[in-house]
Amino acid sequence: MTLKDNLHAFFHPDAVAVIGASSTPGKVGHTVVTNMLSAGYTGKLLPVNPKGGVIEGLPVTTDINDLPRGLDLAVIAVPPKFVVEAVRELGKIGAKSAIVITAGFKEAGKEGYDLEEDLKEVCGEYGISLLGPNCLGMMNGAAGVNASFAAGQPGLGSIAFFSQSGALCVAILDWALGANIGFSKFVSLGNKAVLDEADMLEYLNRDEATKVILGYIENVEHGEAFLKEARRASLNKPVIMIKSGTTAAGAKAASSHTGAIAGSDQSYNAAFHQSGVIRVGDVATLFNLAQAFSSQPLPKGPNLAVVTNAGGPGILAADAADRSRLSMAELSPRTIEKLQEFLPSYAAFYNPVDIVADADAKRYRQTLDVIGEDPMVHSILVLLTPTASVDIEKAAEAVVRTARRWAKPVFACFMGKTKVAGARKMLMEAGVPCYAFPEPAVHSIETMYQYYLWKHRPEPEYAEVTRDMEAVRKVIDDHLRRRQAEVVEFEAQQVLRAYGLPTPRTRLARTSDEAVAAAEEIGYPVVLKIASPNISHKTDVGGVAVNLVNAREVMETFKEITARAQRMRRDAYIAGCLVQEMAPPGVREVIIGFKRDEQFGPMLMFGLGGVYVEIMKDISFKLAPLSKQDAFEIVREIKSYMLLKGLRGEKPVNFAALERIIVVMSRLAQDLPEVLEAEFNPILVNNERALVADVRMTLRV
Amino acid sequence: MTLKDNLHAFFHPDAVAVIGASSTPGKVGHTVVTNMLSAGYTGKLLPVNPKGGVIEGLPVTTDINDLPRGLDLAVIAVPPKFVVEAVRELGKIGAKSAIVITAGFKEAGKEGYDLEEDLKEVCGEYGISLLGPNCLGMMNGAAGVNASFAAGQPGLGSIAFFSQSGALCVAILDWALGANIGFSKFVSLGNKAVLDEADMLEYLNRDEATKVILGYIENVEHGEAFLKEARRASLNKPVIMIKSGTTAAGAKAASSHTGAIAGSDQSYNAAFHQSGVIRVGDVATLFNLAQAFSSQPLPKGPNLAVVTNAGGPGILAADAADRSRLSMAELSPRTIEKLQEFLPSYAAFYNPVDIVADADAKRYRQTLDVIGEDPMVHSILVLLTPTASVDIEKAAEAVVRTARRWAKPVFACFMGKTKVAGARKMLMEAGVPCYAFPEPAVHSIETMYQYYLWKHRPEPEYAEVTRDMEAVRKVIDDHLRRRQAEVVEFEAQQVLRAYGLPTPRTRLARTSDEAVAAAEEIGYPVVLKIASPNISHKTDVGGVAVNLVNAREVMETFKEITARAQRMRRDAYIAGCLVQEMAPPGVREVIIGFKRDEQFGPMLMFGLGGVYVEIMKDISFKLAPLSKQDAFEIVREIKSYMLLKGLRGEKPVNFAALERIIVVMSRLAQDLPEVLEAEFNPILVNNERALVADVRMTLRV
Structure with missing residues (x-):
């Protein structure tokens, strides 16, 4: 069974x-x-x-x-x-x-x-x-099932709803009865001892009576199953969810930047985003979107056309579009010519198309016929202010006609309440969402467009990562045997090399003489870094010195750094110093890290080094495994991306090299479940190459 | 008259x-x-x-x-x-x-x-x-006046509404009739040939029938009058407005960072913010807030208590509070003790107080009596899910009783629609705003709290700025006479000195010999900067060299810089180089600038130099004149403020010195209407002092 x-x-x-x-x-x-x-x-x-x-x-x-x-x-x-x-x-x-x-x-x-x-x-x-x-139980009206103790049963519809909160079920049932919203399935999940949200997504994805899946959850039971089912369902039909309780979970104190910053809400955001789930913050938006998705086709592009009989509401709509990912469509010359044939000269022919206050229903119909045909228009919003000159019900008929005629989403905003009540009911019944004000209409179209983009992404491609697992396991197993949680830099670098990651030439020097010899071999200038398994933030003990140009400087600095570190951390074992090749000129410093989310596994983060991550919190997140496309996106989702692209004639950094390091870290995170957190910090990247200059790894020992 | x-x-x-x-x-x-x-x-x-x-x-x-x-x-x-x-x-x-x-x-x-x-x-x-x-005309129902051609007349209320869009008037009238919202005054402004929003604010402020002023505008007619009346009115009663058309206005191309970044929408934001006007984006929020403000007292602090008979909605409310400027109140031990006297053991005594699903109206009343009394609680949100055990109307009575008893705002969220309809009507009629879901309720309370804070700010204090206006006028007038729009740095520095602003020691050197002599006088290391009235972005022509440590370096660099600049800008007049004292160690670079907004006059902007302003757009804005408090705020409103406060044991910068420079620039902007834009960039600030190291001023010639 x-x-x-x-x-x-x-x-x-x-x-x-x-x-x-x-x-x-x-x-x-x-x-x-x-x-x-x-x-x-x-x-x-x-x-x-x-x-x-x-x-x-x-x-x-x-x-x-x-x-x-x-x-x-x-x-x-x-x-x-x-x-x-x-x-x-x-x-x-x-x-x-x-x-x-x-x-x-x-x-x-x-x-x-x-x-x-x-x-x-x-x-x-x-x-x-x-x-x-x-x-509370479960309802499937189409099968005559109301296996619940709820009072009242909603009508049939194409929206499925599941909720972890029984109280929300009660409230929404009552609300749906009043708002005349029907459901295909209605499920109160309760404590989720056995059946959980992933099971619901799996079933509702297959359920032909369901066009849109809505959910309210406070946590996900099984991260992996959820991601798999959410992604599969989202590719097939929209999944819109509220995830509450974002604050209680909170970010845990952790030892790396990655750990401290990547709170649990980020991982939910990443999980929803990567699996195509539309996350909303409140119940009203949940149902607004449900109605939009269940009744209208997806827009195939960003261009919105607004038709209005009044200037003010048109501006409100254009403002809302400008704040969104939509653009106001630029009408084709042919469209404008056609509009000029019948619209009065004082109408506005650009978009918003203002057919002015004396417009009647016929003018709405003629205009919509022309706008609907324009291939540059991907979605249409029809605004109506109840003037004396317009037969509101007839105008509604024109809107419905347009919605039926073109495979484009058509939304209405018939402003007001009493006078437009009849028309609004007609529109809703004909499957044209109708709002009292323009802003939520624009938001619904925007969300549908974003979902369209997600649904039509190319299939994810995963990079091949060849690595020497024997060498890697040796380092990790050594540490596990010694119950040593921090992988010391020099050994961590062996791991990097086993993954074929580019690192600066580095030698471990136990004495100042060894340091000078290493520097001569590498070539000046060099960097010295304290080498100790017990010191993770080297700069805190003044443990890093850059740009050392000769033997004398290397020798003196070696003594200084090791002595200071020992003085400041009496219990630390100081292995000596790493002698490292100096960064090439024109570099940017970036950080790539991951921490292991309890629910969703490794979550990678990317940002520019220093204040960009620490102060500006300018960081992007994605859950592993990262596809090539994910790596492309994660470096472009930060605000400081412009610094990588190059300012004022600077050359861009080598993005391909950077993205390669990201997919390798994603691989590493999946290969080594013992690694709780890791951070490549800094990665030095210029136009030619990207070097992992420092690395920290924390094991579960 | x-x-x-x-x-x-x-x-x-x-x-x-x-x-x-x-x-x-x-x-x-x-x-x-x-x-x-x-x-x-x-x-x-x-x-x-x-x-x-x-x-x-x-x-x-x-x-x-x-x-x-x-x-x-x-x-x-x-x-x-x-x-x-x-x-x-x-x-x-x-x-x-x-x-x-x-x-x-x-x-x-x-x-x-x-x-x-x-x-x-x-x-x-x-x-x-x-x-x-x-x-459309005007209505004042209390005086029996409907001087409009609108269809239908709304009831009486304490909300005044004015609108630049007649269409929006029509729509809102129809909506208000349906939603049973009454008005004290209702005004369609039209083209604003004579009476405008400032006149309305002036009158409605005095109008005793009006408790809340709502407005929709697409532009402000007279900036100064608007600011004055808006501030006066806001100190007396809440003014809530939509300003649309934010995109059409757009930011103009301008020569300085200040100009390019400070688009017109920022100036409206600054104008609204500084005059206490609550800016909202959509009509639904406008009326939600109108209802809240007109019926409930302002919260005197941030602490919100939530009482609920179900967990899920309580979490939604706590999440919304966490995202807002409110905090979830920590109940006093005395309150918790009292609650324990009558609540069942399985109730949640922390906040949200969950009186659980079997709660009846009596339990609501008892709980609210205790919560209302707690001095740590500044506002109360009562959530109710329509369970079988609760008499919903009786619970509503308990909520009303609480609202009447304590001078604290009390909001309700009776979830659902049909079952709670009667109770919701009771609550609304008794002046307790009741919502279908928790989030908008929390948003209303938050906005009321922010308005409370604004209203109870200390009176603004303006700093005395002594300056030598004769010296200033000489520089400006010389430029105006010569029709020279850019004030060259050396002369701009004379303006700074006339305002008593700290500048690095600087000499203009016409020749490399003069440069060496100046450097010897100032003391090494020094900075060289190209001096030309025609070159405003010096770094674009490689016109700045820092850390020159001896005569040879100064001499060679002088020749290099001037030759390169002349080669790159053949038409530019090159006066020579400025020789400047080198910045002290441990400095941060900040930018203070202003541009003259057409409507609202000088708008100051503040940010950290370089990428923080250009890439991260981490900038704060305020309209002149800036009070001492405004200067305090403008430096703390940027995200990168932490860098000024000091990271990891660094000393904070000298904020007092920085704030002084800001109020002086505000004074300068008011003194010199001929200055279109000015920028102090960079200002070098460390723990001890703040120096205006470079300055650009553009005149209207």
């Missing part, structure tokens, strides 16, 4: 048992039965209660063992202490799925936590797909 | 004439008469039309000359070509105010523009306060 089959049985059950069914109105075990009946369920509905009797005209089964073998779905509403046993009995008769409405599990302290662990175990043993515990 | 008197007559007319009154329903001249009648106007209503007769039972005056002397208000709805003459005749009989509804003026091309100029002139001649032309 696979999960897929189970989920079909779950949403389309031929038989549903209600464990803990009751004949007392107001009790959950009674509401579930009546909800199923009022939803028009035509399968077998089987109330179960040891007391027996009849509930709502249905004979009561007294024992779970008397239920049919291979039961599709059981809804459980018995006190917490009886739940595990009930599920076990259901397992024994081969039940496929269950909903535990009962609360008092993980959310209710230690005892409940243990109960929930037992519940998981039993479900695992019998292969039961279980929703909850501590949830 | 003062404007103040006129505006009283305008809004509270004892007699209103309708010029161009008509007996034909549907005509503007008819609608105005019927609108006045249906608004219940009890003064003298005087239709005027040469045809005479009776309109809606009122005898028609055939000649403006027959109207009573000193008429309070005339509404004009005659064709454009007759408007100026009508206003002149009104002037002759001493009419105080007029509304020109007629369109076809400035907005309709050259001819209309000239007509509007004539109109202004006549109004000036006779002292007529004129609204429009090209507007």
